Amino acid sequence: MTNLVKAMLEQLKSKEYRKLRSSDPEAQPILYPVELFGFNMGYSERTEYQVGNVTLDYATVITEGFEATKSRILAAKAKHTAPEKLAFADKMLSEIDRMIAISDAHRKLAEDKCPRLFEALGKIPRKGAESFYEACVFIKLINVVLRRRGVQHLGLGRFDQYMMPFWQADLDRGVTKEELFETLEAFFIALNYDSDVYGGMQQGDNGQSMVLGGFDEAGNYLFNDLSKSCMEASLELNLIDPKINLRVGKNTPDEIYVLGTELTKKGLGFPQYCNDDVVIPGLIKLGYDKEDAYNYVVAACWEFIIPGVGADIPNIRTMNFPLMVANAVSEGLVTADSFDDLLALVDKQVIDCCEEFINRKYPDLYDVTASIFIGNCIERLQEMHHGGAKYFNFGCHGAGIANAADALAAIKKCVYEDGTVSKEELLAALEADFEGFEALRNKLKACPKMGNNDNYVDDIATHLMDVFSRNLNNRSNLQGGIWRAGTGSAMEYLLSAAKCPATADGRKAGDVYSSSFSPSLDVKTEGILSVIQSFTKFDMTNIANGGPLTLEIHDTVLRNEIGIAKTAKLVQLFVELGGHQLQLNSINRDVLLDAQKHPENYPNLIVRVWGWSGYFNELDLPYQEHIIRRTHYSL
Amino acid sequence: MCFSIEEFSVYDGPGIRTSVFLKGCPLRCTWCHNPEGQVYGRQIVRSPNGCIGCNNCIKYAEQTENGPAFTEKSIENCPGGLLRYCGEECEPGELCEKLLKNASILGKVGGVTFSGGEPFAQRDFLFECLGKLKGKMHTAIQTCGYTDADTFRQALTLCDFMLFDIKIMDDDLHRKYTGVSNERILENFIQLKNSGLDFVVRIPLIPGVSDTESNIRQSCEFFKENGVDYVELLPYNKMAGGKYKMLSRSYDPKFDTEAQVHLHPEIFSEYGIKTAVL
Structure with missing residues (x-):
């Protein structure tokens, strides 16, 4: 230095x-x-x-x-x-x-x-x-x-x-x-x-x-030499910016993953990995030109956009999956004779919600200065949001997918298959936010949960994402572009969650969702291998708005070269399985808890919040708490 | 009976391992960081974090000579879900089916490691599992080496790799800190060495117990005699005492847990032995 x-x-x-x-x-x-x-x-x-x-x-x-x-x-x-x-x-x-x-x-x-x-x-x-x-x-x-x-x-x-x-x-x-x-x-x-x-x-x-990185056609x-230097500078400086995203694919050399994992070890919350093998075909399916799809970048957090030519708004709406389930349950559980009947009601909620998003009027955006640097704005003399940019597509987050699938799996098992919980009892428990229904809540919590490579619940998640993406992808946004479905949540893991009543996975009213595309908080999964399999079952090319599987691993896993090499291998496995995006964070819960008590000792403690990293001390409490509650995979 | 299955174990054998922890152990190492692995039967453990003091668990507990013992009802009625069974009865077939779910992704990059407790403590179960996994997944046994010679010999034909602990060379000290003699252990090690099976030796470095100059020197002598040129070192984990509280047991390790661990790189290099600190 x-x-x-x-x-x-x-x-x-x-x-x-x-x-x-x-x-x-x-x-x-x-x-x-x-x-x-x-x-x-x-x-x-x-x-x-x-x-x-x-x-x-x-x-x-x-x-x-x-x-x-x-x-x-x-x-x-x-x-x-x-x-x-x-x-x-x-x-x-x-x-x-x-x-x-x-x-x-x-x-x-x-x-x-x-x-x-x-x-x-x-x-x-x-x-x-x-x-x-x-x-x-x-x-x-x-x-x-x-x-x-x-x-x-x-x-x-x-x-x-x-x-x-x-x-x-x-x-x-x-x-x-x-x-x-x-x-x-x-x-x-x-x-x-x-x-x-x-x-x-x-x-x-x-x-x-x-x-950094990426495949060409x-x-x-x-x-290149600069890509490597960027990684090395980031390793040496220990700062929150710039946030590094690595474009990888099944033919990415092993040493790139090792270099990436060394950066993960720093605890800065990056690199985030984006899988070219999935993202590029996904963008092409959404109508992006091949040449542009190969040139994709991450906009800010995880949103896949095309640099220089696009004016997409990748986070204009949020599909609040658990709320769709909660609405369907409160309105129709009593009359739904089978689990499939109930699922059809959830589908209808999702479809209606997509329609509402599509038919809504959105604020007009206008920026002359930015337009100078975008696509054909100069040649056409049109503002980027008004015909100047090549793409003006709208993206929709998909928040709380794991909570939604877990809730449906619990109902399927307890109400429709085992008959251990009656509809009336479940509705009363949800209404009471589980107060006085502790045993029932634990029964729901013991049902299959997403992240265990268990098709019982993973199939439900796949179904929900399928309904979501089929009813949104490539639909006109009435402003010259189309819609794109994604798996991100951004701050919606707090905001959308606050609007959602108790859900049948045992989650209490208002309690937070997991970040983006990850197992529900407090769920103890079989482990990280099962998680990556659970979260790569769906055809990820259909959710190309982005939104990473977020995994926290205990910092002791990365304590030496052996751990680094094996963690790099894990990322490679994820890519080979067809995952679209991975956010791997190295974290130590004890350090975070101590930092809450003694912030003065941790002025430079950096954590990944959602699609970005920040100084722990500068985060509002709910965001600090969310990170502490995530499952931290240790040895 | 297993008490835990951990996917993505990175320090328990070649590549990425799924570690299966079998319950029960003939040793009582004072530094044991998996005390729930010592006893053979199922236990109820209570996570210390998040208790709101509602006393539901006590309300549903049974009174015994040693005070209240939690029951299934205690588990069901804990609002925080903080109580759970430690130890699950499972059939080898069922366990292997679960393990084999990861066979395709671990095929080229790892396998399964049976750990504990001491896996040989459940010999029949272990052997049945190894038999079922043979040829389908790479298997390893992580052992303290304390078992009868026949069992050990048979194991050598069933698994692909062994992680073998050699803790203390002095037999009196071995008895003092682990509760048993190391005679069988060292004999079994000779069998392992002669078998041609891939293996790695590991030394838990316990401050003032196994990390002493004399123990490291004696160990190196033994390794040299037996052609061992690579050893993995496991420095004492200061968090080891944490789990005793969950089992309502006290932690009395009989050594200074705060003391610095000595790695003795100079002695190992004197004997030409490479080491890795895990």
């Missing part, structure tokens, strides 16, 4: 730098004392969330420079006559001028404080970047302008692919690997400076995801 990197880390940890921010929303982006890239937020309040979950086409603009971008806009303007298009072009041009002006003001600031930045800003952003350093500065400029406008969850996309030409050009010019690695580490640190003021549900939920695995 170089002195510059150490100094930047120290500055970050001291948090003193935050005092330099202003409370004026119009304040310019600022430089912090130890600086390499500049373009920090400058404003101290968290911005309001507007447009988000988007990954820009950085490569085109940072390569060509804003002057060339302006020429493209002018050329497009010459081809169009519609007044609203011409007005849109003028707005884009003035946004670019504004960015250039911000850059010029910044250059002045940098003159004494950071000569390297001063020099770079003499060329970019007017002209394109040539060095890796200039390219990083350019990205920072674009990001700060957009974030200050309320564009949030800006992913970094396939950083190792689009930045590789700059990295290689530097190497060819004779820049040493050490110098480049310093720049990379400094850039990673810089991404952490302002994450406390970025919009998001909780601190850390800022969408700074980076995607010819079947080559694209993992």
Whole structure:
């Protein structure tokens, strides 16, 4: 670690730098004392969330420079006559001028404080970047302008692919690997400076995801010198940003999994693994062009989107699976003569819910600045959400699938098969939230649960996801795009759960669901091998909106190379089984409990919350509690 | 009777293992971290975390000479679901069917390890399972080596791998800390070595008991005589005492549990023995 990197880390940890921010929303982006890239937020309040979950086409603009971008806009303007298009072009041009002006003001600031930045800003952003350093500065400029406008969850996309030409050009010019690695580490640190003021549900939920690796259409695995350096920088720095996503597949070399597992061992909650063998065919089925599907990224948490050309909104609605079951039970259990009758009622709930989502009117989104970096917005002179982007699809979370399947399995077994619980008794117990029905509740809890590789309940989950995806996937969203079903939950494991009464798996009213696509909390499964089999039975290409199987393993599993190699093998097994996405976290419950009692001893304790990692101390209590309650697989 | 089946065991044999813990053990190692594995019969255990003090478990308990004993009703009526049976009667056929569910995914990358307790304590059950799994899954036995020579010889033909504990070389100390002599254990080890079966030797490093210079030196002498060039070291786990409370037992290990564990890398290298710390 170089002195510059150490100094930047120290500055970050001291948090003193935050005092330099202003409370004026119009304040310019600022430089912090130890600086390499500049373009920090400058404003101290968290911005309001507007447009988000988007990954820009950085490569085109940072390569060509804003002057060339302006020429493209002018050329497009010459081809169009519609007044609203011409007005849109003028707005884009003035946004670019504004960015250039911000850059010029910044250059002045940098003159004494950071000569390297001063020099770079003499060329970019007017002209394109040539060095890796200039390219990083350019990205920072674009990001700060957009974030200050309320564009949030800006992913970094396939950083190792689009930045590789700059990295290689530097190497060819004779820049040493050490110098480049310093720049990379400094850039990673810089991404952490302002994450406390970025919009998001909780601190850390800022969408700074980076995607590494991935297969091309010819079947080559694209993992280059920069990909590896990103992993190494992350290993060395121990910071929450950027969050690493690894694209893998059955032909990914073993050493990539080992490298990934070494990062898991750090306890940062990443990498998250995305399986190309499943995600790419899934996106193609949803109508994405082959070339785009091969280029997919994770937007912020786990949502599969296409960088640079898409304006999908991958989290616009949530299918609250346990609520569908609870509604069907309260409305129709008495009259349902067989389990299949009851299941048909649940199906109807799910289908009606899909219809309601499809026919609902959604708020109009509009962002000129982001449109400069998306798809055909410039050529067509159309805003990204209004025909400029190639894709404007809507994604729907699928929350609480395990709780829903567990609840149905318990009813099937106790009410319809064994007859050990009467319908009336069950309804009374649910109504009373199990108060006074402890024995009945334990009986329900003892029924088959998802995560045990038991078809009795896994088949029910498969059925529910099938109904969900069949009734949503590829349906028109009435705004030029289609719908996509997924298995994510985001914060809905709290919010949707709060709206759901007691369920027949023994879950009490309002009690939380598991995160995304995972066994219900408090369920003791047969173990991690059964879990990965339970959660790979469904054809995952049908739920390509994303949402990972989330597994917590005790940190002692990864205590040496033997444990790391075998855990890497486990991830490979998951990929071979056809899982779509895996979030593997290394955790120690005792440490978390102690951190709740003595937060002062754990200022840097990092945990994975859902699709992002954050500092444990900075999370609201329900999120802390949720992590502590997850099953931690030990030896 | 097994008391636990753990999938994804990474320190119990080659590759990813499913470990089957059989109940019952002839030894009483004072540091035992699986005390529920010592007794042969089924027990009710109570998880200490999450108790709201409703006393339902006591209400449904039976009065015995040793105080209240939990019953099935206690388990049923615990609102937190904190009570459970430890130890489940199962047929070898049923157990193997369950284990074989993972045969396809573990085929190339691991197998099953029978542990305990001491697996030889349920010899017939163990052998029947090994017979059923033979050729279908890689099998290993994790043993303290304390069983009769015939049983041991037979086992060598039934499994694919053995994890063999050698704890203390001095017989008096072995008796003191484990309750039995190590004579049979060392004899069985010679059988293992001569059989040609793949195996690994493991030493639990207990502070002041087995991690002493003299014990490590004596062990190394023994290993050298027997051509052992790789040993796995299991440093004492400070959490070992945790489970005694669940069994309403006190933990009295008879050594300083806080003391530093000595790995003695210099002695092992003097004897040319490679080690891995697990």
